[in-house]
Amino acid sequence: xxxxxxxxxxxxxxxxxxxxxxxxxxxxxxxxxxxxxxxxxxxxxxxxxxxxxxxxxxxxxxxxxxxxxxxxxxxxxxxxxxxxxxxxxxxxxxxxxxxxxxxxxxxxxxxxxxxxxxxxxxxxxxxxxxxxxxxxxxxxxxxxxxxxxxxxxxxxxxxxxxxxxxxxxxxxxxxxxxxxxxxxxxxxxxxxxxxxxxxxxxxxxxxxxxxxxxxxxxxxxxxxxxxxxxxxxxxxxxxxxxxxxxxxxxxxxxxxxxxxxxxxxxxxxxxxxxxxxxxxxxxxxxxxxxxxxxxxxxxxxxxxxxxxxxxxxxxxxxxxxxxxxxxxxxxxxxxxxxxxxxxxxxxxxxxxxxxxxxxxxxx
Amino acid sequence: xxxxxxxxxxxxxxxxxxxxxxxxxxxxxxxxxxxxxxxxxxxxxxxxxxxxxxxxxxxxxxxxxxxxxxxxxxxxxxxxxxxxxxxxxxxxxxxxxxxxxxxxxxxxxxxxxxxxxxxxxxxxxxxxxxxxxxxxxx
Numbered sequence: 001x002x003x004x005x006x007x008x009x010x011x012x013x014x015x016x017x018x019x020x021x022x023x024x025x026x027x028x029x030x031x032x033x034x035x036x037x038x039x040x041x042x043x044x045x046x047x048x049x050x051x052x053x054x055x056x057x058x059x060x061x062x063x064x065x066x067x068x069x070x071x072x073x074x075x076x077x078x079x080x081x082x083x084x085x086x087x088x089x090x091x092x093x094x095x096x097x098x099x100x101x102x103x104x105x106x107x108x109x110x111x112x113x114x115x116x117x118x119x120x121x122x123x124x125x126x127x128x129x130x131x132x133x134x135x136x137x138x139x140x141x142x143x144x145x146x147x148x149x150x151x152x153x154x155x156x157x158x159x160x161x162x163x164x165x166x167x168x169x170x171x172x173x174x175x176x177x178x179x180x181x182x183x184x185x186x187x188x189x190x191x192x193x194x195x196x197x198x199x200x201x202x203x204x205x206x207x208x209x210x211x212x213x214x215x216x217x218x219x220x221x222x223x224x225x226x227x228x229x230x231x232x233x234x235x236x237x238x239x240x241x242x243x244x245x246x247x248x249x250x251x252x253x254x255x256x257x258x259x260x261x262x263x264x265x266x267x268x269x270x271x272x273x274x275x276x277x278x279x280x281x282x283x284x285x286x287x288x289x290x291x292x293x294x295x296x297x298x299x300x301x302x303x304x305x306x307x308x309x310x311x312x313x314x315x316x317x318x319x320x321x322x323x324x325x326x327x328x329x330x331x332x333x334x335x336x337x338x339x340x341x342x343x344x345x346x347x348x349x350x351x352x353x354x355x356x357x358x359x360x361x362x363x
Numbered sequence: 364x365x366x367x368x369x370x371x372x373x374x375x376x377x378x379x380x381x382x383x384x385x386x387x388x389x390x391x392x393x394x395x396x397x398x399x400x401x402x403x404x405x406x407x408x409x410x411x412x413x414x415x416x417x418x419x420x421x422x423x424x425x426x427x428x429x430x431x432x433x434x435x436x437x438x439x440x441x442x443x444x445x446x447x448x449x450x451x452x453x454x455x456x457x458x459x460x461x462x463x464x465x466x467x468x469x470x471x472x473x474x475x476x477x478x479x480x481x482x483x484x485x486x487x488x489x490x491x492x493x494x495x496x497x498x499x500x501x
C-alpha cells in the first residue's frame with residue numbers, strides 16, 4: 001500500500017483540508033462557496049486532494065476506542081463530567097450514525113478512487129476508443145471531440161493555445177469559440193488550425209483528410225524532416241471565396257479550407273483539394289454508417305477495420321485500387337463481405353483471425 | 364468514467380450551490396455507473412478502480428457490492444495505519460482529532476477541555492488531517 005499513482009504536494013493537501021473544514025461550518029457566505037467552487041474546479045489535483053481528505057475524514061471516525069487520549073501533565077485544563085454521561089449527545093449520535101458513516105467511508109473511497117484515476121488520466125490526457133466504440137470527449141474549454149472507433153488523441157490545453165494530436169484514426173471537432181486560443185489539431189505532419197468551427201480529421205495509412213463542416217480552418221504542412229513549420233503563417237480569416245486556396249504561395253505552405261470543402265494531404269506531402277467533397281459522407285460515421293462514393297477498396301477496408309476485430313486483408317494491389325460506391329453499417333462487416341462475394345472474380349476467405357480478399361485466378 | 368465525473372462537475376453552472384461536494388461527486392459517479400449499466404444491459408459491469416494508494420480495490424464491482432467484506436477489510440487496514448500516524452502529531456492536535464471524529468465532540472467542548480479558543484480547534488483539525496493525508500501519500 002505504499003506506491004502512489006499521483007503525488008499531490010503538501011500545499012494542495014493543506015488547502016484541501018482548509019476547504020474541507022471550512023465547508024463543515026454551519027453558515028457560509030455565498031462568496032466563500034464561490035471561492036471554494038473556483039478552487040475545486042481549478043485542477044483535477046484539487047478535486048483529487050479534496051476527495052482524499054474526505055476519505056481520511058471518514059476513516060478517522062472509525063478510530064479504535066482503545067486509543068489513548070492522555071495528555072502530558074499540565075496540558076489538560078478542564079475535564080467536564082458530562083462526557084461520561086450516557087445522555088451526552090455525541091455518544092448517542094455515534095451509534096445511530098454508524099451505518100451512515102460506513103456508507104460515507106465507502107463513498108469517500110470510491111470518490112477518491114475515481115478522482116485519482118481521473119487525475120492520472122488527465123496527466124496523460126490521452127483519449128482512445130477500442131474496436132466498435134465511439135465516444136465524445138468534452139474538453140475543459142467546452143470543445144467537443146467525437147472519436148471514431150480505434151482512434152486516439154492527446155490533448156494539451158494551455159493558456160496560449162489548445163493542442164490536440166490525432167495519433168490514430170478519426171475525430172470530429174466542434175471547437176468552442178476562443179479567439180485568443182487557437183485550436184490546433186496535428187495529424188502526423190499536418191496541422192489544422194481553427195478558432196471556432198467544426199471539422200473532421202481522418203488519419204489514414206495514406207495520409208490525412210480534413211473535412212470542414214462549419215467556419216474555416218487553416219491547414220499547414222510540417223516539414224517531414226525537421227517537424228517544424230515549412231510555410232509562412234497566414235491568417236485563416238483571409239477571404240477564400242468559398243474555395244480551398246493556398247495562402248503564402250510557397251509550396252508546403254498553408255491552405256485555407258472553408259465549410260463544405262475537403263482537403264487531402266498524402267503521406268508524401270502532396271495536397272489535393274477534393275473537387276466533389278461530400279461532407280455528409282465524410283461524417284456519416286457519426287451515425288454509425290460508412291458512406292463511399294468511388295473510393296478505392298483499400299480505403300473502404302481501412303474504415304471497416306476500425307470497427308472490426310478480424311481485420312480484412314486485401315492480397316492484390318489492383319483489387320485494392322478498385323473503386324467502391326456504397327453505404328454500409330459500420331458495425332456490420334458481414335454486409336461488406338456479402339458485397340465483396342458478389343463481385344466478379346473476387347474470393348473471400350474467412351479465417352479465425354482475418355478475412356482475406358483476393359482475386360480469383362481465371363479458370 | 365473517471366474523467367466524466369470531473370467534466371460533469373465542470374459543466375455545472377453554479378457549482379457553489381453544492382452543499383457536500385464529496386457526496387455530490389459520488390452521486391455523479393453513481394449516475395454514470397447506472398447510465399452505463401443501462402446502456403450495456405447485456406454486458407457485465409466492469410469497473411477498474413484504484414484507491415489512493417494505487418491498490419486495485421475492485422475488479423468487477425457492481426455498485427451494490429462496494430460495501431462488501433473486502434472494502435471493510437481495506438478500511439480497517441487504513442484506520443490502523445491512521446492510528447500509527449496520529450502518534451506523530453503534537454498531543455493536543457492528536458486528542459482534538461480523536462475527540463472530534465471518534466467521540467463526536469463539538470469544537471466548543473474540545474476547546475473547553477484543552478483550554479484553547481474554538482478557532483484554535485479548527486486550526487488543530489486542519490493541521491491534524493492534512494498531516495495524516497500527507498503521511499498516507501508518502
